[in-house]
Amino acid sequence: MPESIQRVLLVHHTADPQALVALGARLCYAGSDMDALLKLVSEKDQHAFLEKIMQMGHESVLEHVSFTFLLEGVSRAFLAQVTRHRIASFSVQSQRYVSYEKGFDYVIPPAIEALGEDAISDYKSQMAQMQSWYESWQERLGKSGEKSNEDARFVLPNACTTRMMVTMNARELRHFFALRMCTRAQWEIRSVASKMFEQAYAVAPAMFRDAGPGCLRGACPEGTKTCGKQTEMKNERKAFLTVDKH
DSSP, X not given: OOBOOOEEEEEEEOSSHHHHHHHHHHHHHOOOOHHHHHHHHHHSOOHHHHHHHHHHTOOGGGGGOEEEEEXXXXXXXXXXXXXXXXXXXXXXXXXXXXXXXXXXXXOOOHHHHTTOHHHHHHHHHHHHHHHHHHHHHHHHTTOXXXXXXXXXXXXXXXXXXEEEEEEEEHHHHHHXXXXXXXXXXXXXXXHHHHHHHHHHHHHOHHHXXXXXXXXXXXXXXXXXXXXXXXXXXXXXXXXXXXXXXO
């Protein structure tokens, strides 16, 4: 039952996403026929135009583009949070069809790790206890494959990891980043969102240059619950863009 390592991998995205979004946006504003529009988009760099579209808030055209990520080593607690984002598609490893009789991987929260070795040892012992409960219920339920798994799993913790595939269109992805890269977001989903952002940005920098917490684009939307770190967040993004040089 090892501690799990979080992995995030962009496995698929719409081909040439920035050109497609630019095509949709130009179609809205131009009287040109589709051949002329296709020629314009194929022959001229659309980066500056897309940044202007983002600044205008014309985000409906982003819905023509999608991104698909594989996630591994994320907790069931994370699963409960990410599936609140309804404009997305999810495929999740089943605890009914996948047995944990040989042990389950789990996430250790950083706050528990920070308490030191004794706390970590206690936590791991608790995970081992839950594993023994799971195995015991499998035995008592007849070890009948998914039929026993589906009830034995009720004693598994939120720390238990899962694998999943997530697909979002670019507009929803920006919304996801706005909520989940904020310092007020829970640490695990914020970590995943940050990794997703870096990979999406590498593919479509003009579409995601300003994506992230709302304070990057204006006043903090959290009101009295603000973390007060707007300047720090902006400087962090500026440093990221400077290193990336897109």
